[in-house]
Amino acid sequence: VEVNRTGRTFLITGGGGYFGFRLACALLKTSSNVVLFDVRPPSQELPEGIIFMRADIRDYTQVEEAVRGVNCVFHIASYGMSGREQLNRKLIEEVNVQGTENILRACVAHRVPRLVYTSTYNVVFGGQEIKDGDESLPYLPLHLHPDHYSRTKSIAEVQVLKANGSPLNSSAGVLQTCALHLPRIISYIENGIFRFVYGEPDSLVEFVHVDNLVSAHMLAAEALTEKRQHRATSQPYFISDGRPVNNFEFFRPLVEGLGYSFPTLRLPISLIYLFAFLTEMVHHIVGRIYNFQPLLTRTEVYKTGEPKLYDLEDVQWFRGRGHGKKSSQSSIKKLILDVVLVVAFAAVVLSCLPVVGQ
Numbered sequence: 001v002e003v004n005r006t007g008r009t010f011l012i013t014g015g016g017g018y019f020g021f022r023l024a025c026a027l028l029k030t031s032s033n034v035v036l037f038d039v040r041p042p043s044q045e046l047p048e049g050i051i052f053m054r055a056d057i058r059d060y061t062q063v064e065e066a067v068r069g070v071n072c073v074f075h076i077a078s079y080g081m082s083g084r085e086q087l088n089r090k091l092i093e094e095v096n097v098q099g100t101e102n103i104l105r106a107c108v109a110h111r112v113p114r115l116v117y118t119s120t121y122n123v124v125f126g127g128q129e130i131k132d133g134d135e136s137l138p139y140l141p142l143h144l145h146p147d148h149y150s151r152t153k154s155i156a157e158v159q160v161l162k163a164n165g166s167p168l169n170s171s172a173g174v175l176q177t178c179a180l181h182l183p184r185i186i187s188y189i190e191n192g193i194f195r196f197v198y199g200e201p202d203s204l205v206e207f208v209h210v211d212n213l214v215s216a217h218m219l220a221a222e223a224l225t226e227k228r229q230h231r232a233t234s235q236p237y238f239i240s241d242g243r244p245v246n247n248f249e250f251f252r253p254l255v256e257g258l259g260y261s262f263p264t265l266r267l268p269i270s271l272i273y274l275f276a277f278l279t280e281m282v283h284h285i286v287g288r289i290y291n292f293q294p295l296l297t298r299t300e301v302y303k304t305g306e307p308k309l310y311d312l313e314d315v316q317w318f319r320g321r322g323h324g325k326k327s328s329q330s331s332i333k334k335l336i337l338d339v340v341l342v343v344a345f346a347a348v349v350l351s352c353l354p355v356v357g358q
């Protein structure tokens with residue numbers, strides 16, 4: 001990796017992903033050198049000035065190579081947040097926990113003075129109601145996490161904050177770290193699967209606009225510097241747009257802006273949870289032969305009982321990347337999908353009925 005070492009150099013692990021790439025583009029505007037470290041390249045064209053390094057945080061040698069000469073690491077790479085990834089326990093542990101250990105160790109060894117860790121609300125949230133929560137909320141005990149991703153993000157965050165103050169190798173300096181907790185983003189509108197909503201209409205969740213998230217990360221990195229008296233050092237921060245909203249209502253402008261109709265069917269959350277449970281069971285049995293994408297996992301159900309207002313620009317951003325309702329979208333495909341959904345729900349309901357006549 002050839003980097004112009006004269007300016008500040010930022011390394012973004014997971015820089016090929018949705019948020020990492022947005023952050024990289026914003027950092028580039030501040031005349032910084034930006035290196036993206038990821039197992040896969042970004043889906044968009046790489047702007048001049050951003051370097052992509054195809055590498056894996058599970059491999060310490062590659063991490064060491066990447067951190068040399070870097071002034072600040074944004075550790076964003078993670079695995080297992082949604083879909084079938086959530087069910088690959090081994091990879092989740094390796095990327096989220098061992099990967100983070102590798103980054104921290106390499107920062108210390110190669111005198112990287114600052115690290116901002118991108119974490120998640122899940123470190124404090126296990127499905128319970130939280131009103132006006134702030135940074136004083138305790139971590140959810142590890143054994144109460146219903147999914148591996150949340151548990152490993154929590155372990156990694158603790159590691160990151162604990163590493164704060166670690167003396168840098170052969171230097172008088174120390175590593176300054178902080179963590180940002182974020183809420184969540186998009187998914188199933190595209191495939192026509194967003195056909196129903198669930199849960200109580202008055203249950204609210206937080207969302208964050210990606211641009212606010214970019215600002216939060218840049219401010220956090222700045223607040224770890226001596227110039228800012230290392231103000232953010234060892235702190236976790238909740239980041240959100242500060243406008244709690246119903247999970248599904250949050251998506252309404254985007255769904256309708258992309259030409260889809262907003263679902264009118266509301267199903268009980270317990271039924272959806274049961275459906276997700278059964279799907280996971282089926283995945284557990286057949287996943288090795290056919291690693292299908294579950295429609296919903298239990299984690300997704302409890303997290304979405306959890307919203308930014310999309311403006312026209314956002315909708316156009318998605319449209320510009322080929323998203324949105326295609327006028328030729330196959331009605332047969334939709335019909336098949338509906339039939340599959342109905343049959344699946346019928347199977348769930350029937351399996352719960354007591355067996356009569358025996």
Ligand SMILES: NC(=O)c1ccc[n+]([C@@H]2O[C@H](COP(=O)([O-])OP(=O)(O)OC[C@H]3O[C@@H](n4cnc5c(N)ncnc54)[C@H](O)[C@@H]3O)[C@@H](O)[C@H]2O)c1
Pocket residue numbers: 013014015016017018019020037038039040055056057058075076077078079081095099118119120121153182183184185186
């Ligand atoms: N998207 C959300 O709603 C949300 C919510 C809360 C927290 N977060 C956190 O924000 C961060 C970014 O989220 P995102 O939506 O941009 O996710 P994303 O999946 O688009 O980006 C994650 C990136 O990490 C990379 N990665 C995975 N394993 C890797 C490995 N072994 N080595 C190197 N790179 C690897 C992936 O290839 C991917 O590009 C993650 O840390 C996630 O935990 C996201």
